[in-house]
Amino acid sequence: MDIIVLLPKGHCTKIQELQMTTVLRENVHVFGVEGNSDELDEPIKAVFADVAFVKKHNLMSLNSINWSRVLVQMAHHFFAYFQCVPSLDMDPLPRVEVVVPTGAAGNLAAGCIAQKMGLPIGLVVAVNRNDIIHRTVQQGNFSLSEAVEQTLASAMDIQVPYNMERIFWLLSGSNSQVTRALMEQFERTQSVSLPKELHSKPSPVLSGPRLCSQVPRSCPGCRADPR
DSSP states (O other), X not given: OOEEEEEETTSSOHHHHHHHHOOOOTTEEEEEESSOHHHHHHHHHHHHHOHHHHHHHTOOOSSTTSHHHHHHHHHHHHHHHHHHOSOSOOSSOOOEEEEEEOSSOHHHXXXXXXXXXXXXXXXXXXXXXXXXXXXXXHHOEEEOOSSOOOOSOGGGOOSOOTTHHHHHHHHTTSOHHHHHHHHHHHHHHSEEEOOXXXXXXXXXXXXXXXXXXXXXXXXXXXXXXXX
């Protein structure tokens, strides 16, 4: 197995960069890439859209483009819930609020699926100045800002949270046609106003988004720890 790491130059901390560039194994290949995280994701998504190419070379992705990554994160929500609730003999089970620092919204999608399965959690979205998810939940405005802003939480410096497609699918009652139309419009115009019936859905699912100008090591305002 060969592991290919794409490192966005200038968009990681020095420690993160060293973690990726000092792995001395013949099967690990690290490439520095010009551009931000959104620009880096575009060719990866294009590669995995070519099914024949993927099968020929036995490729897989380890980020949340890959559905299995979301499944693993879903298990995290169940594990965290069991740690917070002293007993499962209560009826009804108590609700636990989970604050999710998010960029591409993979962990957020996992939490939404866990909710759908019956886990009594509330999800609070924590974002930085790249606030497309905040605007989507608050205003139904799923639109790009002029540019990605670099912050202390580099993993959250994302303007295209591609897992929102999965969340829209869940909130629309698994309506693939509605979801496809929204995402195709977003790709064409980079701006979508959610229909009223869909915009009203996130409120019980994604409650009280927190907006941070910078997310330090531990943010008391949103109770989010980006580590």
